[in-house]
Amino acid sequence: MKIQDKIAVVTGGSSGIGLATAKKFVEEGAYVFITGRNLTELEVAKSEIGRNVSIVQGDVANLEDLDRLYAQVQAEKGVIDIVVANAGIGKFQPFADGTGELFDASFGINVRGLYFTVAKALPLMTRGGAIVLISSGIHVKAAPMGSIYAATKAAVRSFARSWAVELKERGIRVNSFSPGVIDTPIHGKALPSKEATDHQLGMMMERIPMKRLGTADEMAASVLFLASDDSSYTTGIDLFADGGLSQV
Numbered sequence: 001m002k003i004q005d006k007i008a009v010v011t012g013g014s015s016g017i018g019l020a021t022a023k024k025f026v027e028e029g030a031y032v033f034i035t036g037r038n039l040t041e042l043e044v045a046k047s048e049i050g051r052n053v054s055i056v057q058g059d060v061a062n063l064e065d066l067d068r069l070y071a072q073v074q075a076e077k078g079v080i081d082i083v084v085a086n087a088g089i090g091k092f093q094p095f096a097d098g099t100g101e102l103f104d105a106s107f108g109i110n111v112r113g114l115y116f117t118v119a120k121a122l123p124l125m126t127r128g129g130a131i132v133l134i135s136s137g138i139h140v141k142a143a144p145m146g147s148i149y150a151a152t153k154a155a156v157r158s159f160a161r162s163w164a165v166e167l168k169e170r171g172i173r174v175n176s177f178s179p180g181v182i183d184t185p186i187h188g189k190a191l192p193s194k195e196a197t198d199h200q201l202g203m204m205m206e207r208i209p210m211k212r213l214g215t216a217d218e219m220a221a222s223v224l225f226l227a228s229d230d231s232s233y234t235t236g237i238d239l240f241a242d243g244g245l246s247q248v
Contacts, residue, residue: 061113089106131172
C-alpha cells in the first residue's frame with residue numbers, strides 16, 4: 001500500500017482522470033474526498049469506488065463551496081495529506097472568435113479555482129504531504145483553437161514551481177502533471193460537435209508517437225507516483241504522460 005492511511009482530496013473526482021485517481025488512491029490505502037458539480041455523478045462515482053470515500057458537491061470556482069469542502073474534511077478526518085487539484089474545463093474556440101464568457105470561465109475554474117483549492121487546503125496539511133496540480137501537455141505543444149485552455153494550464157505549471165519553493169519548509173511537495181490526449185468524457189465537451197471532436201482527435205493521433213490515446217487508469221498511476229513516497233525526492237517538476245507527443 002503506497003499511501004496507507006493517508007487522507008486525500010481529489011477535485012473533479014466524479015469522472016475521467018479524477019475518478020480513476022480516486023479509485024487508485026483507495027486501492028492503495030487512502031481515504032478520499034471527491035468533489036464535483038453534479039451530485040448524481042458524484043453518487044455514481046462513490047458507488048464505483050465502493051469504500052473509504054466521501055463526496056462533496058461543489059464548484060471550485062466558488063470559494064464558499066471550497067470552504068464547505070474543507071469544513072467537511074476537518075469534521076470527518078481533521079487532516080489532509082494529499083491534494084489533487086484536478087477540476088477543470090477544456091473548451092476550444094478559434095482565437096478570432098474568442099468570447100469573454102469562455103475566457104472568464106476557463107481562468108475562473110482552471111486557474112482561480114485551482115489556486116484557492118490548494119490555498120484553502122493548507123491549514124489542514126499539518127503533517128506535510130503532496131500536492132499534485134493537473135496541467136496539460138498543451139501548455140508546451142500548441143493545438144488549434146486551444147490558446148485559452150493552454151494559457152490556463154501554463155499558469156498551473158507556474159504555480160507548481162512557485163509553491164514548491166514556498167511550501168518546502170512545511171514538508172509539502174508540489175508537482176504538476178501534464179496528461180496528453182486521454183480517452184475521457186472531456187473530449188465530448190471541448191468542441192461544439194462530434195464531427196469537430198473526431199477531426200481534432202484524428203489530427204492529434206497522427207502526432208502522437210505511440211499512435212493511441214492514453215487511458216485514465218494510466219494517468220492515475222502517474223498521479224499516484226507524485227502523491228506517494230515513491231517520489232519523495234521530487235518537487236517542482238512537470239511530469240508528462242502523453243505518449244511522447246510533447247517530447248519527441
